[in-house]
Amino acid sequence: MLDLLRRGTRLVWGALSRFFSSRAVRKFFLTPTSATGFFLVLAFAVVAFLAPVLAPPRPGRNPYMIPRDSYLNEPQPPSKEHILGTTSGQYDIWYGMVWGTRTAFRIGIVVTFASALIGIVIGTLAAFYSRVFGEISMRIVDIFMTMPFLIAAMVMTTILGTGIDNVMVALIAFGWMTYARLARGDVMTVKDLDYVQAARAVGASDWRIITRHLLPNAIFPLFVMATMDIGSMVLAAAALSFLGLGAELGYADWGQMISFARNWMSGTVGSPLIFWYTIIFPGLTILLFGLGWNLMGDGVRDIFDPRMRGSK
Amino acid sequence: MLAYIVRRLLLLPVVLFGVTLIIFAMVQMVGPYKRLSLYVNDATLAHVRSSEELVRLVHKYGLDRPIYEQYAGWLNGVFHGQLGYSPTAHLMVQDALVKYLPTTAELALFSLIPLVFFAIRLGVFSAVRQNTIGDHLTRILAITGWSLPTFVAGLLLLLFFYKWFPAGRLSVWTIPIVNSPDWHTFTRMYTIDAVLNGNWRVFLDALRHMVLPIVTLSYISWALILRITRSSMLETLRQDYVTTARAKGLPERVVINRHARRNALIPVATVAGWTIAGLMGGVVITETIFNYPGLGRFAASAALQLDIAAVLGFALFNGLLLVTANLVVDVMYAFIDPRVRLE
DSSP: OHHHHHHHHHHHHHHHHHHHHSHHHHHHHHSHHHHHHHHHHHHHHHHHHTHHHHSOOOTTSOTTBOOBSOOOOSOBOOOSSSTTOEETTTEEHHHHHHHHHHHHHHHHHHHHHHHHHHHHHHHHHHHHSOHHHHHHHHHHHHHHHTSOHHHHHHHHHHHHOSSHHHHHHHHHHTTSHHHHHHHHHHHHHHHTSHHHHHHHHTTOOHHHIIIIIIIIIIIHHHHHHHHTTHHHHHHHHHHHHHTTSSSOTTBOOHHHHHHHHGGGTTOBTTBTTTTTHHHHHHHHHHHHHHHHHHHHHHHHHHHHOGGGTTOO | OHHHHHHHHHHHHHHHHHHHHHHHHHHTTSOHHHHHHHHOSSGGGGGOOSHHHHHHHHHHTTTTSOHHHHHHHHHHHHHTTOOOEETTTTEEHHHHHHHHHHHHHHHHHHHHHHIIIIIHHHHHHHHHTTTSHHHHHHHHHHHHHHHSOHHHHHHHHHHHHTTTSOSSSSOTTTHHHHHSTTOOOSSSOHHHHHHHHTOHHHHHHHHHHHHHHHHHHHHHHHHHHHHHHHHHHHHHHTSHHHHHHHHTTOOHHHIIIIIIHHHHHHHHHHTHHHHHHHHHHHHHHHHHHTTOOSHHHHHHHHHHTTOHHHHHHHHHHHHHHHHHHHHHHHHHHHHHOHHHHHO
16 A cells, blocks of 8 residues: 555656656746736635635634625625625625635535546546446446536536535536546557557556556546646536525625626616626636636646647 | 438437436435426426325325336326426426427527627638737637636626616517517517517517627637637648649639638537537526526526426426437538548
8 A cells, every 4th residue: 555655656746747847848837828827826826825814704603604794785885894895785795705716726626636537537447448338438428418517517406405515516427527538538549559568468467557557648647637627617616606506695606706796787777887896806706717727728738638739 | 321320310319318317316316205396297286285195196106116117107207298397487397398498599599690600700710810910819809708607798798788788588668569469479589570570679679688698698609619610720721722722823712711611610510519508508597697588597597496397307308409409410510521421
């Protein structure tokens, strides 16, 4: 077990150090778009880390529940006390944005890693073992893909009930298929290459072939690429929250902050833009987060996926 | 060619059967009393007053029998177009779907127009003018469009344009016109009915309400279509036959429109299936934002009230639609691209 752990660490460490000294990574940071993306995501990570400093929670309360001054319905404009104003129901927008960053990272990381892991395991096994198992699992993938992602997740949250955890389960349940397909394709390509055949010829076990040959050459790059989907997973969760199927009421979550704004977009007679702050601040936050991941993802794809090269 | 189409057609029921299995498996997570709404074939559930009556209904519809019998019973209902009772709509689910479908179909049809006319054109433009300012602007537009979620974009549109393009489906003064006995209903799509009735005021009013939803709904897919058109066009422009066409001395416009663009659109057809899936998810969000009374808003409000029968009916309907759409795309693809036929 310890040996396995040490070997795993060395494997990851070797890949990482090769990764950071390579020409591709230098290119990543010298390209303005991908560098911008990286620093946007980094900025959000810092905000998430410093959340208790940037928006101190009231003592003794669950910090993820946004504090509210009163139960007044009408949003209040930015003031000294609430620097970005309050949204419908007097939830502080700044507080919701800052702690919502933590929620976003938690959803994004958990959902992406879990679905990538499930997908990669199924895809690898489908490629590696018998044709029958491979065919069956790919047909199951086809069937799961028949339902539009958002609608499938909607069905799932209707059945499970709302709440962040259920949203994550729903997104994982209908998010693993793409990874399974990619993993199967990548492993199929690699497993017929000479060095894998050679390993098999000298009598290496399946486990050894998977961990020593397929993992670093087919699966690790796919995993790195999967992390780039964190942005889109967060947007999907936000969409569910916007529909009222996501976070519980008052939970620090970007999608919910935007759903609060929904009823105020027509403004009042004579001043249609009066409640602009309820949508502009949360909207800008989500846009920058999504943009950061997408810009970074484009750069990473250029490095890792030769199929995408030249199609910029 | 024929074998290809037949194989695709044979796969259709298998996939749909799989979809019903997944949905049925998901539904097993709730208790038999909540599942009851899936089985009833009339509005009896709305009049249940006592728990004894519920127990009796559970027994009547076989929800206390083994799971495969329950599945068979449910599948039989689905096969006969009976999807259960929706308390949100006070209707049977299949009737509710039929009721809301024209409204959504109208929206979806109109939102294809900007996709075909702008997204593809912009993609071609961007590729032809590669690395010019116009190209860079288009690409920045595309990646921003890719990152800004629909619900934010829709609300922003509503914030700035509500005065001219209100939410809802018709204005207060139009509703009496379409409900009056002089009004002939043909399709229940108000723009088309208005044209057939020769009433331009209703037509303009219906259109006015649809402008923002159309923009929002098409926006979901246009970033994708733009990117794919651009990269496919770039590749096509490098092909030998394009060089040949240029060498013959054909004007650049002819080279691009006749020789390059037609071939570049083949890969765009492959994403048509995704576009349809995106549209269907987008309908739920768009209709919720603009309070547009179609299938999507019905499904979203049903989900909020835990109206399982309605949400499942909507999901099944979407599955059927998507499978059929993908089949059509595959078959069309074989017609467009001879390379597929040979496989």
